[in-house]
Amino acid sequence: MSTKTSLHKTLGTWLTLGVTLLWLLGVIASGVVARHEMNEVFDSALEETAQRILPLAVTDILNREGDPGLERVLALKEHNEYLTYLVRNKSGKLLLQSHDADPQIFGAFPREGFSDTLTHRIYGESAISETLYIEVAEPLDHRREAVLDTSLALLLPLIFLIPISLVGVWWVIKRSLRRVVRLQQSIEVRGGGDLSPVAVERLPEEFEPIMISVNRLLERLRRAIEAERSFTANSAHELRTPLATSLAKLQRLKTETQDAGVKAQASEIEESLRTLARLSEKLLELAKAEGGSALSEQVDNLVPILRMVASDYDHQAPGRLLLNVPDDAVRSLLDRDAFAILVRNLIENALRHGTDDQPVNISLTDDGILRVVNRGEVVLPEKLALFRNRFVRSNTKTQGSGIGLAIVEAITNGAGITLNLRSPAAGQSDGFEAELNIVVVE
Ligand SMILES: Nc1ncnc2c1ncn2[C@@H]1O[C@H](COP(=O)(O)OP(=O)(O)OP(=O)(O)O)[C@@H](O)[C@H]1O
Ligand SMILES: [Mg+2]
Known part of the structure; x- marks a missing residue:
């Protein structure tokens, strides 16, 4: 597995994950606040409805002649009821109910104030010295759906936020690292012959020390190579004259001597000196070739x-x-x-x-x-x-x-x-x- 890390990949992934996580936390917090606020609004509507219907129901019941039995309020037009209500007396006897109301969801005896069942939120209110009670019920599904819809609407932007964040981070890093890439390229294109300092303007502060260190290293390298070249060139040059003089003297010795042994030895020395002369010529050529x-x-x-x-x-x-x-x-x-x-x-x-x-x-x-x-x-x-x-x-x-x-x-x-x-x-x-x-x- 490669141990190399890419800034693009690391920052892109972590920043996007971070933004997504923060957004999700934001959505959860908004959901909680929205639910609280919505409950308040829905509760107040429930209370208001009960208080509005109660006087009408009381008048209706009191105006009945004889035994006030159950009466169902007829719907003017066929429709589904969000809010259903019952009017009962203290002992739980049903006196009036809205057309969709299901008495099963209410308790056996009427109660005042807010209460919850598994499926409904109920508000009860009493009239005529607590002899008549109205209870209005609202399905909890309705509230849950409202909170869910709000949360989903808040989640929707994530679909755009994730790719925008990835592309944005990638682009910002690419832009910020432009000059660093230029520094890397200017070092890369150099052959061994170009040891001049690298210069990239307006490098990000964090990378400036790298450029300074590279330039110091180049400078040391340049000085070392120059010293080596000039030493090679100088020594090769300095060897020329003594080598030529020695060869000339040796040749004179060869012509002057009659001794075959000395002649042979002189030839051997001459050969060695010629090799040395060739070597010094080559070294001089090398120093020149490397210098220019x-x-x-x-x-x-x-x-x-x-x-x-x-x-x-x-x-x-x-x-x-x-x-x-x-x-x-x-x-x-x-x-x-x-x-x-x-x-x-x-x-x-x-x-x-x-x-x-x-x-x-x-x-x-x-x-x-x-x-x-x-x-x-x-x-x-x-x-x-x-x-x-x-x-x-x-x-x-x-x-x-x-x-x-x-x-x-x-x-x-x-x-x-x-x-x-x-x-x-x-x-x-x-x-x-x-x-x-x-x-x-x-
Ligand atoms: N044309 C060639 N054919 C076969 N071998 C070669 C050839 N050119 C170079 N070489 C091998 O490469 C080695 C290095 O070559 P290089 O030219 O650097 O040195 P050299 O010829 O031995 O000495 P110099 O060139 O310094 O007199 C040689 O010693 C030889 O073994
Ligand atoms: Mg050769």
């Missing part, structure tokens, strides 16, 4: 550069390079010097690490896809992924220090290009392929 953006200000045709570098190597390994480039120009913002260094490293690798007597294919398409392919043993994927790091090599029998691909990687990173390394090469069962799109446009 590898992009130039104007667009250049890179085909002639590729031809020139390839022809340099053609002299070293005649006939091994198969060059396939378009007649048309391939224009790119990629810096010409950086491109030359990149191609030199790829071709050098293919010649050096590929099978000796097999050709190296260098192809460039019209749309800028450069491929350098050689034959040779298949490299395991886990090793392949590491070759872009400095000083990583797999074949210790060949010359090299493991910096070439790190230089290529630094240049492609600086130019925003993706470098693909494959083994076996595409369309082959073995070998190695380096592929990249050299076209960079504004």
